[in-house]
Amino acid sequence: xxxxxxxxxxxxxxxSGYDLSKAFDASLTYVWAASQSQIYPELHKLEAxxxxxxxDVPQDGRPDKRLYRITDAGRDTLVEWADELPxxxxxxxxxxxxxxxxxRLPPARARELVTGQRALLxxxxxxxxxxxxxxxxxxxRPGEPWNDQLGWRLTVEAGLRTSAAYVGWCDWxxxxxxxxxxxxxRKHLPPIRP
Amino acid sequence: xxxxxxxxxxxxxxxSGYDLSKAFDASLTYVWAASQSQIYPELHKLEAxxxxxxxDVPQDGRPDKRLYRITDAGRDTLVEWADELPxxxxxxxxxxxxxxxxxRLPPARARELVTGQRALLxxxxxxxxxxxxxxxxxxxRPGEPWNDQLGWRLTVEAGLRTSAAYVGWCDWxxxxxxxxxxxxxRKHLPPIRP
DNA sequence: TTCGGCATGTAAGTGGTTACATGATTTC
DNA sequence: GAAATCATGTAACCACTTACATGCCGAA
Numbered sequence: 001x002x003x004x005x006x007x008x009x010x011x012x013x014x015x016s017g018y019d020l021s022k023a024f025d026a027s028l029t030y031v032w033a034a035s036q037s038q039i040y041p042e043l044h045k046l047e048a049x050x051x052x053x054x055x056d057v058p059q060d061g062r063p064d065k066r067l068y069r070i071t072d073a074g075r076d077t078l079v080e081w082a083d084e085l086p087x088x089x090x091x092x093x094x095x096x097x098x099x100x101x102x103x104r105l106p107p108a109r110a111r112e113l114v115t116g117q118r119a120l121l122x123x124x125x126x127x128x129x130x131x132x133x134x135x136x137x138x139x140x141r142p143g144e145p146w147n148d149q150l151g152w153r154l155t156v157e158a159g160l161r162t163s164a165a166y167v168g169w170c171d172w173x174x175x176x177x178x179x180x181x182x183x184x185x186r187k188h189l190p191p192i193r194p
Numbered sequence: 195x196x197x198x199x200x201x202x203x204x205x206x207x208x209x210s211g212y213d214l215s216k217a218f219d220a221s222l223t224y225v226w227a228a229s230q231s232q233i234y235p236e237l238h239k240l241e242a243x244x245x246x247x248x249x250d251v252p253q254d255g256r257p258d259k260r261l262y263r264i265t266d267a268g269r270d271t272l273v274e275w276a277d278e279l280p281x282x283x284x285x286x287x288x289x290x291x292x293x294x295x296x297x298r299l300p301p302a303r304a305r306e307l308v309t310g311q312r313a314l315l316x317x318x319x320x321x322x323x324x325x326x327x328x329x330x331x332x333x334x335r336p337g338e339p340w341n342d343q344l345g346w347r348l349t350v351e352a353g354l355r356t357s358a359a360y361v362g363w364c365d366w367x368x369x370x371x372x373x374x375x376x377x378x379x380r381k382h383l384p385p386i387r388p
Numbered sequence: 389t390t391c392g393g394c395a396t397g398t399a400a401g402t403g404g405t406t407a408c409a410t411g412a413t414t415t416c
Numbered sequence: 417g418a419a420a421t422c423a424t425g426t427a428a429c430c431a432c433t434t435a436c437a438t439g440c441c442g443a444a
Contacts, residue, residue, distance in 0.1 A: 002431080004291045011295070018395050032291060033284040038432065040397055063395040063440065082295035083303065085310040086288055089318065090227040094280055096349050097198045097226060101205070101276035103344035109277065116279040124283065142370055145377035150297035154370060155290050158363045165359035169352045176336055176348060183339035196403080212423050232404065234425055257412065257423040 002042050003051075005032040007070060007078040010052055012149070016065040017043055027131055030124060030159045043068060051077050099173070107181035111174060118170035125163040132156045196236050197245075199226045201264060201272040204246055206343070210259040211237055221325055224318060224353045237262060245271050293367070301375035305368060312364035319357040326350045 009015060009023055020043075021036045028034070046052045051074035054066045070078070095117050102110045132153070135141075140153045203209060203217055214237075215230045222228070240246045245268035248260045264272070289311050296304045326347070329335075334347045 001286070001288055001291060004295075008291060008294045016395075017397090030285070031294070032286055033432095035433065037397080037399095037434080059394090061441065062393085065395060078295060079298050082292045083299055083307075084292065085307050086292075086314075089289065089311070089314045091224070091285075091287075092195070092226050093285075093352075094195055095283065096352060097195060097202060098276045098278065098280075099349045099352065100202045100225070100345040101198075101272060101342075102348065103340065103342045104273050105277055107340060113277075113279050117283070120280075120283045143373050143377070146297065146301060146374045148295075148297045150370075150374055151294040154296065154367050155293045157366065158287075158290055158293065158360070161359045161363045161366075162356055165355045166352070169355045172351065172355075173348050176344075179337050180340045180344055183337070210423075211425090227404095229405065231406080231425080231427095253422090255413065256421085259423060 001032065002034055002038060003046060004078070004081045005034060006039070006042060006046065007051065007074055007081070010068060010070040011075065011078055014067050014069045016057075016067050018065065020068075030128060031155060046074070050074075102177070103180075107177060107184070110177050110181075114170050114173050114177065118167055118174075121163050121166045121170065125160060125167060128156055128159045128163065132160065195226065196228055196232060197240060198272070198275045199228060200233070200236060200240065201245065201268055201275070204262060204264040205269060205272055208261050208263045210251075210261050212259065214262075224322060225349060240268070244268075296371070297374075301371060301378070304371050304375075308364050308367050308371065312361055312368075315357050315360045315364065319354060319361060322350055322353045322357065326354065 005024070005028055006020060009020060009028065015023060017036075017040050021034075021039050024032075024034045024039070043052070043054070047054055047068070050071060052068045052070050054068045056064060057067050058064045095113075098113060102113065105113070135153050135156060140149060142153065144150060199218070199222055200214060203214060203222065209217060211230075211234050215228075215233050218226075218228045218233070237246070237248070241248055241262070244265060246262045246264050248262045250258060251261050252258045289307075292307060296307065299307070329347050329350060334343060336347065338344060
């Protein structure tokens with residue numbers, strides 16, 4: 001699916017491999033993570049298929065680069081790939097595997113882990129909020145007439161809502177952990193009565 | 195991370211490879227998807243490491259099976275693996291790659307895709323709600339004293355909240371698509387004035 | 389002079405998917 | 417008689433990660 005992600009970016013503007021990698025880290029990571037070392041080989045494959053074309057751009061003061069542009073065939077293929085309704089929705093959330101076993105850890109450590117995850121998600125939410133503002137100031141606001149770019153705003157909103165929900169869950173989970181831990185300590189350390 | 199997922203299940207009860215695969219499809223899929231063909235080799239690896247041990251159980255009327263049980267070393271390793279705070283949170287949401295490009299599709303098709311995704315997430319939410327009820331009737335309710343299994347309820351709640359948020363997003367997205375599509379048709383088909 | 393940024397890559401390894409193979413039993 | 421369920425697996429392939437290699441520039 002990396003190809004779909006790359007074409008989605010190249011459909012808006014030209015990129016070098018390096019710039020693509022930056023663009024992934026800056027925004028697309030929140031939907032589809034990709035590492036540098038994946039991107040270069042994928043660009044070669046896309047060019048071999050004629051979906052993008054690269055031009056060598058000499059630069060002075062810094063290394064030359066190869067700028068890629070999407071072709072007409074590339075745009076057609078992008079639409080084809082996007083136009084598939086997936087029959088399943090598979091997630092893999094590493095942190096939830098920890099959560100399942102969180103009761104095997106000491107309460108203090110359990111708290112630490114959830115707090116850490118909360119920070120990650122909170123930060124993600126802030127970055128996405130920034131992107132949403134940028135998009136809005138660039139004219140991508142709800143209610144726009146139908147156009148090619150309209151999907152970006154929707155995707156950012158999905159990220160905002162799911163990360164907000166996740167942060168909310170973290171807070172709820174912390175409360176749960178605290179009450180459960182309290183029950184245990186009450187059992188083990190009953191209050192002293194003079 | 196599949197090992198973590200498998201050990202998490204085996205920590206609660208014994209399973210054959212086949213049963214594990216079923217258990218994944220029935221519940222863990224919503225956190226960590228795994229296919230049959232992955233599970234068998236992984237079980238061999240875990241047994242070779244001494245984290246689980248298998249016993250051949252002869253059966254009549256159906257093929258013999260090999261039941262796996264977690265070892266003490268396995269429980270220790272499970273806790274070690276669970277006790278890692280991840281520094282990043284990488285998602286890969288295929289549908290959002292479609293969403294980015296949804297403005298390139300005809301409005302009717304765009305609607306169809308979001309509606310399809312909504313159905314998937316709605317179903318996921320219902321299955322998770324069923325699991326939550328099961329857990330609660332089995333005594334896994336919020337406020338329980340600290341225990342090994344307490345994480346399951348938390349994980350199910352995370353699934354409930356994120357899928358609910360996703361369904362909410364789908365509804366919002368459908369509204370957005372409708373208003374954008376309406377703007378377009380108003381442009382192309384201005385109202386007739388006698 | 390050392391580090392970070394720009395720019396492009398390779399190699400080795402891990403993780404995961406899809407499809408297939410086998411074979412008995414039960415259900416439609 | 418065909419299909420689904422139980423049960424275990426293999427093989428080929430694709431996707432992704434981590435680590436490394438190269439080389440030049442500018443800033444601290």
